[in-house]
Amino acid sequence: xxxxxxxxxxxxxxxxxxxxxxxxxxxxxxxxxxxxxxxxxxxxxxxxxxxxxxxxxxxxxxxxxxxxxxxxxxxxxx
Numbered sequence: 001x002x003x004x005x006x007x008x009x010x011x012x013x014x015x016x017x018x019x020x021x022x023x024x025x026x027x028x029x030x031x032x033x034x035x036x037x038x039x040x041x042x043x044x045x046x047x048x049x050x051x052x053x054x055x056x057x058x059x060x061x062x063x064x065x066x067x068x069x070x071x072x073x074x075x076x077x078x
Contacts, residue, residue: 020078023055039068 018027042065049057056062 009041016078020075029076032072035068035072035075039065039072042068 023031042061044056046061046065048053051057
């Protein structure tokens with residue numbers, strides 16, 4: 001378990017040093033907005049389909065869009 005947590009911390013440190021620390025604030029917000037827009041587009045795609053009675057027709061795309069939304073919000077808040 002300790003080894004797994006150490007590997008996860010190492011991955012986070014590498015991601016933070018390369019993708020967050022060295023990028024200026026405007027570019028970071030632009031990337032965050034692009035990720036959030038991608039999640040909104042995926043949500044619209046997953047809600048279209050033959051069955052008009054249900055809001056969500058493709059649950060896989062729905063969960064991918066929700067995960068992208070969370071990633072975009074967290075990326076802009078760091």
